[in-house]
Amino acid sequence: DADVTQTPRNRITKTGKRIMLECSQTKGHDRMYWYRQDPGLGLRLIYYSFDVKDINKGEISDGYSVSRQAQAKFSLSLESAIPNQTALYFCATSDAPRETQYFGPGTRLLVL
Amino acid sequence: DQQVKQNSPSLSVQEGRISILNCDYTNSMFDYFLWYKKYPAEGPTFLISISSIKDKNEDGRFTVFLNKSAKHLSLHIVPSQPGDSAVYFCAASARSGGSQGNLIFGKGTKLSVKP
Numbered sequence: 001d002a003d004v005t006q007t008p009r010n011r012i013t014k015t016g017k018r019i020m021l022e023c024s025q026t027k028g029h030d031r032m033y034w035y036r037q038d039p040g041l042g043l044r045l046i047y048y049s050f051d052v053k054d055i056n057k058g059e060i061s062d063g064y065s066v067s068r069q070a071q072a073k074f075s076l077s078l079e080s081a082i083p084n085q086t087a088l089y090f091c092a093t094s095d096a097p098r099e100t101q102y103f104g105p106g107t108r109l110l111v112l
Numbered sequence: 113d114q115q116v117k118q119n120s121p122s123l124s125v126q127e128g129r130i131s132i133l134n135c136d137y138t139n140s141m142f143d144y145f146l147w148y149k150k151y152p153a154e155g156p157t158f159l160i161s162i163s164s165i166k167d168k169n170e171d172g173r174f175t176v177f178l179n180k181s182a183k184h185l186s187l188h189i190v191p192s193q194p195g196d197s198a199v200y201f202c203a204a205s206a207r208s209g210g211s212q213g214n215l216i217f218g219k220g221t222k223l224s225v226k227p
Contacts, residue, residue: 004155033214040121042201042219043156050212058214090155097205097213100146103155 003027004104006091012110013081021076021107023091032074033101034058034066037088046089049074081111115139116204118218126226131189133221135202138183142204146215147176147187150199159200160187192225199223 004025013019023032034046045058047066055066063085067075078085088108092101117136125131135145143164148156162169162176162185169176175188189196202218 035217040219042118043217045214048214056212092155100158100161101215103148103157105153105155 002105004091004093004102006089006104006107008107009105010108012112014112015082017081019078019081019109021078021089021091021109023074023076023104025072025074025091025093025102025104027093027095027102028071029093029095029102030071031094031096032068033092033094034064034074034076035090035092035103036060037090037106043090046076078109078111081109083111085109086111113138114218115142116202116216116218118200118202118221120221121219122222122224124224124226125192127194128191131187131192131196131223131225133187133189133200133202133223135185135187135218136183137185137204139204139206139216140183141206142216143207144205145176145178145185146203146205147174148201148203148217149196150201150220156201189223192223194225194227197223197225 007022030051033048035043049068052068065077088106090106091104094101146161147159149159150156160174178185199220199222201220203215
Protein backbone atom coordinates (compact mmCIF):
# COMPACT_ATOMS: atom_id res chain seq x y z
CA ASP A 1 0.00 0.00 0.00
CA ALA A 2 1.12 3.52 -0.75
CA ASP A 3 2.48 5.53 2.19
CA VAL A 4 0.80 8.78 1.09
CA THR A 5 -2.59 8.57 -0.59
CA GLN A 6 -4.73 11.26 -2.12
CA THR A 7 -8.41 11.23 -3.02
CA PRO A 8 -9.83 11.82 -5.50
CA ARG A 9 -7.18 11.30 -8.18
CA ASN A 10 -9.14 13.29 -10.72
CA ARG A 11 -11.94 15.79 -10.27
CA ILE A 12 -13.93 18.04 -12.54
CA THR A 13 -16.00 20.75 -10.90
CA LYS A 14 -17.73 23.97 -11.78
CA THR A 15 -16.93 27.53 -10.84
CA GLY A 16 -18.28 28.43 -7.42
CA LYS A 17 -18.49 24.89 -6.10
CA ARG A 18 -16.86 23.83 -2.85
CA ILE A 19 -14.44 20.98 -3.17
CA MET A 20 -12.28 19.04 -0.74
CA LEU A 21 -9.12 17.11 -1.52
CA GLU A 22 -8.02 14.57 1.02
CA CYS A 23 -4.62 13.23 2.01
CA SER A 24 -3.76 10.33 4.28
CA GLN A 25 -0.38 8.98 5.31
CA THR A 26 0.86 5.88 7.06
CA LYS A 27 4.44 7.07 7.52
CA GLY A 28 3.82 8.44 11.01
CA HIS A 29 5.19 11.85 10.06
CA ASP A 30 4.17 14.97 11.91
CA ARG A 31 4.68 17.38 9.03
CA MET A 32 2.27 17.54 6.12
CA TYR A 33 2.13 19.84 3.13
CA TRP A 34 -0.11 20.79 0.23
CA TYR A 35 1.47 21.89 -3.04
CA ARG A 36 0.13 22.98 -6.36
CA GLN A 37 1.84 22.32 -9.70
CA ASP A 38 1.08 24.35 -12.79
CA PRO A 39 2.76 23.82 -16.16
CA GLY A 40 6.04 25.74 -16.23
CA LEU A 41 5.69 26.92 -12.63
CA GLY A 42 7.01 24.02 -10.60
CA LEU A 43 5.66 23.19 -7.16
CA ARG A 44 4.29 25.95 -4.98
CA LEU A 45 3.42 25.55 -1.31
CA ILE A 46 -0.20 26.24 -0.35
CA TYR A 47 -0.37 25.26 3.33
CA TYR A 48 1.67 23.23 5.75
CA SER A 49 1.15 21.72 9.17
CA PHE A 50 3.74 20.68 11.74
CA ASP A 51 1.21 18.88 13.92
CA VAL A 52 -2.53 18.70 14.48
CA LYS A 53 -2.66 22.07 16.23
CA ASP A 54 -0.25 23.89 13.94
CA ILE A 55 -1.37 25.17 10.54
CA ASN A 56 0.60 27.64 8.46
CA LYS A 57 0.02 29.48 5.21
CA GLY A 58 2.39 28.90 2.36
CA GLU A 59 3.26 30.94 -0.69
CA ILE A 60 -0.19 30.80 -2.34
CA SER A 61 -2.85 30.22 0.32
CA ASP A 62 -5.50 32.66 -0.96
CA GLY A 63 -8.68 30.83 -1.97
CA TYR A 64 -7.73 27.70 -0.04
CA SER A 65 -8.25 26.38 3.47
CA VAL A 66 -7.02 23.25 5.24
CA SER A 67 -7.95 20.96 8.08
CA ARG A 68 -5.64 18.63 9.99
CA GLN A 69 -8.08 16.10 11.36
CA ALA A 70 -5.44 13.80 12.78
CA GLN A 71 -1.73 13.22 12.49
CA ALA A 72 -2.40 11.07 9.46
CA LYS A 73 -4.96 13.24 7.66
CA PHE A 74 -4.66 16.65 6.03
CA SER A 75 -7.43 18.03 3.82
CA LEU A 76 -7.38 20.92 1.38
CA SER A 77 -10.57 22.81 0.58
CA LEU A 78 -11.44 25.21 -2.19
CA GLU A 79 -14.38 27.16 -0.74
CA SER A 80 -15.51 28.55 -4.08
CA ALA A 81 -13.55 27.07 -6.95
CA ILE A 82 -12.43 29.27 -9.83
CA PRO A 83 -10.92 28.26 -13.20
CA ASN A 84 -7.40 29.43 -12.34
CA GLN A 85 -7.33 26.83 -9.56
CA THR A 86 -7.16 24.19 -12.27
CA ALA A 87 -3.89 22.41 -11.48
CA LEU A 88 -2.23 19.29 -10.12
CA TYR A 89 -2.34 19.15 -6.32
CA PHE A 90 0.16 17.18 -4.27
CA CYS A 91 0.22 16.29 -0.62
CA ALA A 92 3.55 15.53 1.04
CA THR A 93 4.86 14.48 4.44
CA SER A 94 8.17 14.69 6.24
CA ASP A 95 9.58 13.58 9.53
CA ALA A 96 11.38 16.79 10.46
CA PRO A 97 12.44 20.15 9.07
CA ARG A 98 14.62 19.87 6.01
CA GLU A 99 14.14 16.15 5.80
CA THR A 100 13.08 14.43 2.61
CA GLN A 101 9.46 14.98 1.71
CA TYR A 102 7.35 12.06 0.51
CA PHE A 103 4.69 12.93 -2.01
CA GLY A 104 1.32 11.44 -2.80
CA PRO A 105 0.33 10.59 -6.38
CA GLY A 106 -1.49 13.87 -6.90
CA THR A 107 -5.01 15.04 -7.68
CA ARG A 108 -5.74 16.51 -11.08
CA LEU A 109 -8.40 19.21 -10.66
CA LEU A 110 -10.25 20.89 -13.51
CA VAL A 111 -12.50 23.85 -12.69
CA LEU A 112 -14.88 24.74 -15.51
CA ASP B 113 11.08 36.64 -7.58
CA GLN B 114 12.32 33.12 -8.16
CA GLN B 115 14.74 31.93 -5.52
CA VAL B 116 15.45 28.63 -7.25
CA LYS B 117 15.89 28.68 -11.01
CA GLN B 118 16.08 25.89 -13.52
CA ASN B 119 16.62 27.75 -16.74
CA SER B 120 16.39 24.78 -19.09
CA PRO B 121 12.80 23.58 -19.45
CA SER B 122 13.95 20.51 -21.34
CA LEU B 123 17.02 18.43 -22.13
CA SER B 124 17.49 15.58 -24.57
CA VAL B 125 20.41 13.15 -24.40
CA GLN B 126 21.38 9.85 -25.96
CA GLU B 127 21.27 6.67 -23.92
CA GLY B 128 24.66 5.96 -22.34
CA ARG B 129 25.79 9.58 -22.40
CA ILE B 130 25.94 12.02 -19.50
CA SER B 131 22.94 14.14 -18.52
CA ILE B 132 23.69 17.40 -16.74
CA LEU B 133 20.81 19.29 -15.16
CA ASN B 134 21.50 22.73 -13.75
CA CYS B 135 20.00 24.78 -10.94
CA ASP B 136 20.78 28.28 -9.69
CA TYR B 137 19.66 29.92 -6.48
CA THR B 138 19.62 33.47 -5.21
CA ASN B 139 19.06 33.13 -1.46
CA SER B 140 22.39 32.90 0.36
CA MET B 141 20.58 31.45 3.39
CA PHE B 142 19.91 28.18 1.53
CA ASP B 143 22.11 25.47 2.97
CA TYR B 144 20.44 22.23 1.93
CA PHE B 145 19.59 21.18 -1.61
CA LEU B 146 17.62 18.30 -3.04
CA TRP B 147 16.71 16.83 -6.39
CA TYR B 148 13.37 15.18 -7.02
CA LYS B 149 12.30 13.15 -10.02
CA LYS B 150 8.74 13.06 -11.31
CA TYR B 151 7.16 10.65 -13.76
CA PRO B 152 3.81 11.45 -15.39
CA ALA B 153 0.78 10.63 -13.22
CA GLU B 154 2.98 10.16 -10.16
CA GLY B 155 4.15 12.37 -7.32
CA PRO B 156 7.75 13.59 -7.12
CA THR B 157 10.21 11.18 -5.54
CA PHE B 158 13.40 12.10 -3.72
CA LEU B 159 16.57 11.41 -5.68
CA ILE B 160 19.61 12.89 -3.97
CA SER B 161 20.55 15.75 -1.64
CA ILE B 162 23.56 17.79 -0.59
CA SER B 163 24.38 19.96 2.38
CA SER B 164 26.25 23.21 1.95
CA ILE B 165 29.19 21.83 3.91
CA LYS B 166 29.91 19.55 0.95
CA ASP B 167 30.61 20.24 -2.69
CA LYS B 168 29.77 16.80 -4.02
CA ASN B 169 27.48 13.91 -3.19
CA GLU B 170 27.32 10.70 -5.15
CA ASP B 171 24.77 7.90 -5.22
CA GLY B 172 25.26 5.32 -7.92
CA ARG B 173 24.77 6.91 -11.32
CA PHE B 174 23.70 10.22 -9.75
CA THR B 175 26.08 12.91 -8.54
CA VAL B 176 25.17 16.37 -7.31
CA PHE B 177 27.76 19.14 -7.37
CA LEU B 178 27.42 22.34 -5.36
CA ASN B 179 29.29 25.57 -6.11
CA LYS B 180 28.39 27.92 -3.25
CA SER B 181 30.30 30.89 -4.56
CA ALA B 182 28.37 30.72 -7.81
CA LYS B 183 25.12 29.72 -6.09
CA HIS B 184 24.87 26.87 -8.54
CA LEU B 185 24.28 23.17 -8.33
CA SER B 186 24.11 20.48 -10.95
CA LEU B 187 22.90 16.91 -11.19
CA HIS B 188 24.95 14.50 -13.29
CA ILE B 189 23.49 11.21 -14.47
CA VAL B 190 26.04 8.80 -15.90
CA PRO B 191 25.26 6.76 -17.90
CA SER B 192 21.82 7.99 -18.82
CA GLN B 193 19.12 5.39 -19.33
CA PRO B 194 15.70 5.65 -21.02
CA GLY B 195 14.08 5.08 -17.60
CA ASP B 196 15.65 8.34 -16.43
CA SER B 197 13.27 10.23 -18.69
CA ALA B 198 11.25 12.37 -16.28
CA VAL B 199 10.90 15.89 -14.94
CA TYR B 200 13.62 16.80 -12.45
CA PHE B 201 13.00 19.40 -9.77
CA CYS B 202 15.70 21.19 -7.83
CA ALA B 203 14.72 22.28 -4.31
CA ALA B 204 16.42 24.25 -1.56
CA SER B 205 15.85 25.03 2.10
CA ALA B 206 17.29 27.34 4.72
CA ARG B 207 17.95 26.53 8.36
CA SER B 208 16.93 30.03 9.38
CA GLY B 209 15.21 33.07 7.91
CA GLY B 210 11.61 32.33 8.69
CA SER B 211 11.01 29.64 6.09
CA GLN B 212 10.95 26.97 8.81
CA GLY B 213 12.96 24.64 6.68
CA ASN B 214 10.35 24.43 3.94
CA LEU B 215 11.46 23.51 0.45
CA ILE B 216 11.52 26.02 -2.38
CA PHE B 217 11.24 24.29 -5.75
CA GLY B 218 12.46 25.25 -9.17
CA LYS B 219 10.20 24.96 -12.20
CA GLY B 220 11.68 21.67 -13.32
CA THR B 221 13.62 20.33 -16.30
CA LYS B 222 12.14 17.63 -18.51
CA LEU B 223 14.82 15.08 -19.40
CA SER B 224 14.37 12.81 -22.38
CA VAL B 225 16.83 9.97 -22.83
CA LYS B 226 16.69 8.51 -26.33
CA PRO B 227 17.60 4.88 -26.98
